Amino acid sequence: MVLSPVIGKLLHKRVVLASASPRRREILSHAGLRFEVVPSRFKEKLDKASFPTPYAYAIETAKQKALEVASRMHQKDLRAPDVVIGADTIVTVGGLILEKPVDKQDAYRMLSRLNGKEHSVFTGVAIVHCCTKDGQLDTEVSEFHEETTVKFSELSEELLWEYIDSGEPMDKAGGYGIQALGGMLVEYVHGDFLNVVGFPLNHFCKKLVELYYPPRRKDVQRVKHDSIPPVDTFENLSDAEQGSSDPAQGNEGGGHWRAEAGGDRGQVPAGSQGADSNGTVGVTAQFPAGLLELIDGFKASKALFTACKLKVFDVLKDEAPLKAMDIAGKIDASVCGTERLLDVCVALGLLEKADRGYCNTDLADLHLASDGEYSLHGLAMHSNDHAWNLFTDLELAVREGANAAFGRKAEHPVQSKQTKLQFMRAMHGLTNLTARQVATAFDLSRFTSACDLGGCTGALARALTQQYPRLKVTVVDLPEVIEHVPCFQPEGRQTEQISFVPGDFFKDNLPEAELYILSRILHEWPDDKVHELLSRVSGSCRPGGGILVAETVLEENRAARGSLPASLNLLVRTQGRERTLPEYRSLLEQHGFWDVRLAHAGDRLDVVLGTRAAPP
Numbered sequence: 162m163v164l165s166p167v168i169g170k171l172l173h174k175r176v177v178l179a180s181a182s183p184r185r186r187e188i189l190s191h192a193g194l195r196f197e198v199v200p201s202r203f204k205e206k207l208d209k210a211s212f213p214t215p216y217a218y219a220i221e222t223a224k225q226k227a228l229e230v231a232s233r234m235h236q237k238d239l240r241a242p243d244v245v246i247g248a249d250t251i252v253t254v255g256g257l258i259l260e261k262p263v264d265k266q267d268a269y270r271m272l273s274r275l276n277g278k279e280h281s282v283f284t285g286v287a288i289v290h291c292c293t294k295d296g297q298l299d300t301e302v303s304e305f306h307e308e309t310t311v312k313f314s315e316l317s318e319e320l321l322w323e324y325i326d327s328g329e330p331m332d333k334a335g336g337y338g339i340q341a342l343g344g345m346l347v348e349y350v351h352g353d354f355l356n357v358v359g360f361p362l363n364h365f366c367k368k369l370v371e372l373y374y375p376p377r378r379k380d381v382q383r384v385k386h387d388s389i390p391p392v393d394t395f396e397n398l399s400d401a402e403q404g405s406s407d408p409a410q411g412n413e414g415g416g417h418w419r420a421e422a423g424g425d426r427g428q429v430p431a432g433s434q435g436a437d438s439n440g441t442v443g444v445t446a447q448f449p450a451g452l453l454e455l456i457d458g459f460k461a462s463k464a465l466f467t468a469c470k471l472k473v474f475d476v477l478k479d480e481a482p483l484k485a486m487d488i489a490g491k492i493d494a495s496v497c498g499t500e501r502l503l504d505v506c507v508a509l510g511l512l513e514k515a516d517r518g519y520c521n522t523d524l525a526d527l528h529l530a531s532d533g534e535y536s537l538h539g540l541a542m543h544s545n546d547h548a549w550n551l552f553t554d555l556e557l558a559v560r561e562g563a564n565a566a567f568g569r570k571a572e573h574p575v576q577s578k579q580t581k582l583q584f585m586r587a588m589h590g591l592t593n594l595t596a597r598q599v600a601t602a603f604d605l606s607r608f609t610s611a612c613d614l615g616g617c618t619g620a621l622a623r624a625l626t627q628q629y630p631r632l633k634v635t636v637v638d639l640p641e642v643i644e645h646v647p648c649f650q651p652e653g654r655q656t657e658q659i660s661f662v663p664g665d666f667f668k669d670n671l672p673e674a675e676l677y678i679l680s681r682i683l684h685e686w687p688d689d690k691v692h693e694l695l696s697r698v699s700g701s702c703r704p705g706g707g708i709l710v711a712e713t714v715l716e717e718n719r720a721a722r723g724s725l726p727a728s729l730n731l732l733v734r735t736q737g738r739e740r741t742l743p744e745y746r747s748l749l750e751q752h753g754f755w756d757v758r759l760a761h762a763g764d765r766l767d768v769v770l771g772t773r774a775a776p777p
């Protein structure tokens with residue numbers, strides 16, 4: 162569980178903590194961040210005197226730690242992680258900077274200085290976004306610091322030595338650990354406790370908000386030139402590989418000390434306009450991280466599809482954890498390629514990686530392995546093998562309109578032999594996920610018979626019969642669909658309440674029923690075909706009978722809820738379209754269905770129920 166949604170912004174990135182500190186690792190993993198730990202080899206020996214403030218020193222050290230790891234990882238496999246986090250904690254007292262003691266005497270000297278006094282603990286943090294361009298590592302650094310004031314009690318020599326002999330001071334800045342025995346030395350703390358322990362989590366989250374939640378256009382600040390801290394130019398922000406970038410820094414943290422130092426090393430994002438030569442007004446724009454995620458979205462989809470196709474999630478459902486090499490053997494793929502794909506799946510939150518190997522996440526077990534009631538493996542495969550190709554024609558479909566594009570490359574999935582089973586699998590998984598909600602969106606207990614037109618594998622029929630034990634459901638679908646229905650019957654759960662009838666609902670007589678169901682059917686067809694179908698349903702339905710339409714109903718401004726690409730899907734794939742409630746109401750009313758009501762059936766689906774009026 163992730164409390165801070167901003168931490169979630171890092172879940173899809175490969176994040177590395179460039180620190181050997183067990184405390185930092187613990188703080189960040191408790192916050193829900195997923196990361197690898199690669200301790201930095203940077204030697205902490207920058208010339209303290211050359212920094213204008215102690216925290217400038219801590220920030221620079223943090224930055225060098227992170228950059229060293231980024232460049233080492235880049236050199237190792239020519240690919241740096243997306244984000245490297247470095248941190249450095251120091252204690253300052255009387256103008257002196259205290260780091261980790263080198264021995265017991267050093268610890269004693271430090272603790273004696275702190276004894277009975279107030280001191281400051283600074284942690285400098287660097288968040289380094291990396292990208293690889295033409296084989297070169299490109300980095301962009303965001304940095305900040307946090308200060309906490311700590312007061313020690315008056316401590317006896319005996320107590321100090323007892324504490325030193327405990328061994329606790331040795332790997333800790335200032336020679337104490339506030340989170341353990343050292344807590345007994347402390348009278349009060351002002352500020353962020355975790356900052357003393359080694360990582361200012363609260364400030365880190367705020368920084369992520371700054372980085373990943375750019376202000377909306379109307380919030381773009383118009384600021385006076387002299388209120389912008391001195392800035393650098395980071396030239397490669399447009400590289401989508403990078404994932405994110407630093408916005409213009411506020412007048413705080415790393416940006417602030419630089420301003421004080423009169424330096425000019427801060428950063429400004431691409432697209433920002435600096436002040437004009439008169440230094441009057443400029444516009445700063447946050448880096449469009451969300452947009453870049455969108456640009457990269459297809460790569461994530463393709464990685465997921467590929468892992469599904471290679472049955473990675475099936476392999477790991479059967480046996481886990483497994484190392485990349487073992488998985489590669491089982492899926493008959495190269496080790497290096499498999500490892501990369503697996504790591505991407507980890508970054509996408511589909512797999513987990515531990516020392517002993519890779520495992521499925523619960524999400525992957527439930528939805529991406531090919532078996533299981535709620536598997537979306539079929540949908541992923543259908544998207545990969547079919548929808549993907551059709552979407553390459555989106556431009557053509559937009560230029561020429563659905564009718565023109567349809568039929569050129571697009572092929573109705575149910576009519577294609579090759580894709581028929583795959584399409585059934587896709588629909589089966591999707592319907593299973595929503596069937597209960599559709600069945601219960603309205604109280605249908607007054608009906609004793611229903612006919613599910615285009616009911617495919619009977620997934621909705623099953624949910625209906627479970628919900629309404631009196632109800633008998635006839636599923637009508639094309640013969641070539643019905644032929645494969647047995648593959649989708651859960652063992653031991655066949656029910657006499659459901660029967661399957663092969664037929665074409667545009668041509669064949671419709672079975673008699675009190676309730677006719679059209680689930681995810683009408684959006685596939687243009688208005689003339691919808692009228693044709695509704696007129697056939699209306700002709701078969703007795704007065705007092707019903708029609709139940711399950712579709713994503715558009716808002717009145719035609720905005721789709723949930724699945725935005727769906728309407729484009731229709732454009733490239735069929736001649737149909739999604740409709741608003743007034744449109745459905747009008748269609749149904751024209752065919753004698755009244756009292757048309759809407760209910761939501763989850764995030765992406767709505768249910769419309771109409772009652773057949775007596776003919777005039």
Ligand SMILES: Cc1cn([C@@H]2O[C@H](COP(=O)(O)OP(=O)(O)OP(=O)(O)O)[C@@H](O)[C@H]2O)c(=O)[nH]c1=O
Nearest residue numbers: 180181182184249250333334337338339357358359
């Ligand atoms: C004041 C205080 C510090 N620390 C630890 O002191 C180390 C600072 O050293 P660093 O150089 O910033 O980090 P490191 O441990 O050398 O790791 P690295 O990041 O690899 O340089 C970090 O561990 C901190 O937790 C505590 O655990 N408790 C405290 O109360």
